[in-house]
Amino acid sequence: MNDLIKLSGTELAAKLRAGEVTSVQAVQAHLDRIAEVDGALNAFLHVNAEEALAVAAEVDAIRAAGGAEAQALHPLAGVPIAIKDLIVTKGQPTTAASKMLEGWMSPYDATVIEKIRAAKLPMLGKTNLDEFAMGSSTEHSAYGVTRNPWNLDRIPGGSGGGSAAAVASFEAPLALGTDTGGSIRQPGAVTGTVGVKPTYGAVSRYGAIAMASSLDQIGPVSRTVLDSAYLQELIGGHDPKDSTSLPKDLEGLVAAAEAGATGDLKGLRVGVIKELTGEGYQEGVQARFNESLELLKAAGAEIVEVSCPNFKYALGAYYLIMPSEVSSNLAKFDGVRFGQRVLPKEGPLTIERVMAATRAAGFGDEVKRRIILGTYALSAGYYDAYYGSAQKVRTLIQRDFDAAFEQADVLVSPTSPTVAFELGKNDNDPLAMYLNDVATIPANLAGVPGITVPGGLSEDLPVGIQFLAPAFEDARLYRAGAALEALLEKQWGHSLISQAPAIDSASIAQEA
Template sequence: MSEDLTRLTAADMAARLVAGTVTSVELTQAHLDRIAAVDGDVHAFLHVSADDALATARDIDARRVAGEDLHPLAGVPIAIKDVVVTRGMPTTAGSKILEGWVPPYDATLVERVRAAGLPILGKTNMDEFAMGSSTEHSAYGPTRNPWDLDRIPGGSGGGSAAAVAAFEAPLAVGTDTGGSIRQPGAVTGTVGVKPTYGGVSRYGLIALASSLDQAGPVTRTVLDSALLHELIGGHDPRDSTSIAEDLPPLVDAARRGASGDLRGMRIGVVTELDGDGYQEGVRARFAESLDLLRGLGAEVVEVSCPHFEYALGAYYLILPSEASSNLAKFDGMRFGLRAEPAEGPVTAERVMAATRGQGFGDEVKRRIILGTYALSAGYYDAYYGSAQKVRTLVQRDFDAAFEQVDVLVSPTAPTTAFELGAKLDDPLAMYLNDVATIPANLAGVPGLSVPNGVSDDGLPVGFQVLAPAKADDRLYRVGAALERALETSWGGPILAQAPELEVKP
């Protein structure tokens, strides 16, 4: 039986491409075949770009044969979250209001992916405008978790995480506003990284909350995330929030961590992120992972970040407020859906109301209304202004903590993946899924989630590592060390524990 190329890591694929034992066309076709076989059940993709992906693959194969000096990931396929604009390829942000929209330009990170020669397989499903924790709020139907098709893959980037977990793509790009890369990573058994705010350009990302949004890698290994992060990261003059500094050596940090030596590393356990509401299996795997880190030479201590308990409330005022402002552009006048009132005069105000009524889903409407209220005269200081003060306190907690330790750790999500539909009627319960990931977005610090085992219910859990701003390399050192120790403990990658999906002929 021939080898299944889709099961290789991205780093292994890259090595084989360089060695000439496989071609990019073969890799790309293998993933397109996998998408055709399983995505009818998983629904990770909203658009598959087979012809363009194969054209890129053929071009890279020809350039490699000609002896050109190529990027290390050249020829390795990738999937892109549908909130990132792609020239000539539909970009909907999971919303009916942008159905069929084909952008005339690429996001900066997409430009870098194309320039490096990675075939883009297509665009992945997501909660509408990245508002959600389960990818059930997509206007085009939910994505399902490859571990159990009756459960959620996390959100809002569930499509990217599910594509990687289902071996439909070796690499994917997600965005993380309050945990939308890390939380899906935890519940699908994949690695997800939120870079330092400004570490990856936001130019060409359809904005949800401009002070919180950050694009980053979704992969199956820590090394693969480091390789992709180095590709898409770095300064971009078109993004006013982009950090005008070089990235730290991320790939080197991952390889150093994989050696299993964490001597001299001081790791802080955030006491506020491991309490009531955390599933017993999640807590058990977390404790086991701490023991593994101690065995690698790290010193593990408890650290208190007292204002983290207010982070969730602050976040759900700041995000809707910024979303209310950012989504005002979708008015039926310039691009996207245009709907006219069923009766009466056709005025700009009534067209806008009809368009937004038809084009936005319930969760988007809920957050726009909340954000508009929080920004309204007489309430701004009481709500939005107070939330920003809490944000400052959270940032100060991080500053104080990082004076004591090199990194902070916690479970990524309080529970494993819940069943589809279980929390759709309870928005507050849904919001609590992001309780451990939100503080990093409020402070702009980087975070990584690495799968650290399987709970008693047979579903994966995640281990979160947080580092100071611009110290993303620490994430990769600790994450790679833990990943290697876990593979020894579990007898292989955590994702190998997942049941096989039924393959459609």
Template structure:
């Protein structure tokens, strides 16, 4: 049936269910692909040693007539921010090198229960701090479209694994764009669900009021299949919503059939289009909107007067929460321990440990956050940032009174070259200018590929955002656009990606 790794997760699930292929065959094909190309891409930090035994168990249960979930036997990559009992969980940091968790993150546990086969842990910026996966303590990940370019961040490993056909699906985390921005630059689909829709229990915390777990995939339907498994209330997470959630896969199928597009009001965030957007990104964005408009959607320009302050507010709120969350890595409670030569006091051991265990970007943000929370500056910095956050939430509320979903480019530019912005933190931070507002407001967002930028032939994504709890809207509009564009192109975007491995 051709190359198994080129199948979507939905196609794989169908072939597994029908007996056309086995989970062992699907898993082995992806492990072979990892062996072939990951030396170049470096999407994985750890490849599972028991993936095949898990796949064998799925095949045995299916052969015995057991009623399995629709996705049982489909391989899955897991971002290393999520703890796992059978693989190390490092969050891309030397501080946690070799750490083995005594429990699985809730989303990992639910994935296992559904029959997904974990392939391994994917690379990421250290403690999810970065937009390029260059801040991993274990070396950068490379973009499968161009190995000299970044795959986005912090979840570049998950996006690169999916784009390089090293996994059909991956779990990611999104604090300010860490699923959607990598999706944009790798030609994949990335979803940040509503804050509280997916449990954060077992996700190594960066900024607790912003972090959200979500799917990375090659199609909107595949993302829906994964979100259906991981969403829902979790008593272990105090921020988990008690809501009953509709099937996102069903919403994607409705969108692919053209349902829900006629009369859909799409708001264009004109203020974000002025934020240094690359010409090719802007042109593909407007072309995608034209396609939607020709098929029944209504395009409305919507103001967002306070979005220009989102990056500044975010880079006070996030470092403040990171400073608090990462205080636990103190050489006593969690993480590595470094003892100065000749011994030392608790303070000296703590200082030596944090100096050796944290990379420069993590240190930068801890210092910034600690300063923002310090006596005499709390109200001026952290308090003011929270007020701006409220204004941004009000902008969203006002916009959603006029439109059903909001649209913007998923990121300002296509993938930049490795090292190009590494010494310019502000330039790096501005990569998240279009994605940060959704995290500040807690609303869901999706990035869907819309073609290649004419300047460099690299992928471009469009971002849609919906009101909180209305994730299904994103799946409908995303799948509608995906289907219309593929009919127009005559192929999927990733079929145009350069070949890696033996055929490169």
């Protein structure tokens, strides 16, 4: 394994700036790693080698020429990145891991992709996910499961299992994810990586294929808190193409991460959410969580218990609001203007029948399940009882957060109640899969930001610790997250990810 791939994005950026390595070398090292292990992992749906190397060569040439243009390069210029295949890109296919978009090429770039291009980060390719981001395991991709680098029989989380696995397996130092109910944070937790769901509106959603518009948020995936801070500063900011994007940029994220890394948390009030501990949380998860609390306390944080009584309704409300929006957002996939078109095998070729045949063939079971749920929840006569009630719960959850943030600067909980489960375990029990997101969903319902940082191992699998902050206070997450990261690494004497076992590609190759 080339040591270049072990570097964090920030470390690699420093070496690029210092002229110790070239971006082409860095990109090639990651492409080699993808070639080596992705047969086993299936983190990538598309590898964008040619363009990535071209962008890297361009950055190298600018650096070599020196002068103002080199000075003006973004700090992350030349550092490769992987993109969740829910985000549209020119020049690379975008599938949302669905048959529906097989072979579709977007004629436009998402706003975050425009920013990545402008900053000259070579894009390594597009990563796997649950179809249209619907799932918590990446088992619901139309293009095969992604495996957890820590244990190839385990799920990498979802929906952003591809981005998390790519970063955890050193295929990429950075990646983009999207988080609707935990799709960045839960994969981060179960792969021992860092993931951030920014405040709703902090990052433009333009070009992220919508699952549930009021919940979706693009965010960074990385191995260190500092890397995520740099990446969020790069992709964040107001976008006139997204009416829900915040009018002002959130600043000071990198500075907050750097401040947190000193390990000093004096004066920070950390709220433990009573409802997100105990029953339903695996013993090992709970143990790692408690150890983290002790470290935070030792670093000067004041630990308080807060109660969010309405969080128990969050999962129920989420599974009404999300599918309702899904049923409408996914209506456009009808075979008329783009993507797959499937003709009925027999009978007349009317528009209704072509649309129906296309949707029957193009969508997987989990997507259909949610479209049907949402269509039902919005139907006349049921709207008030389902969608309407769920929106009221949403308000109650926001109030719970408001009250909790009166008592605490940040809130903390395990990110996921369990470590990565076995592939196929929840095939016939979608509700069990849904429970994985019980701790992450409240943040999406309230629009507040959340981060997951590695908290240790249980059963040789990673456990994630989640911090939540008030809306717009993403900087607090980076401070607390970087502090916990530093404290744990100091205690362990190494980073968690450095303990990940070697990936045995041969075992999967034989199975396949």
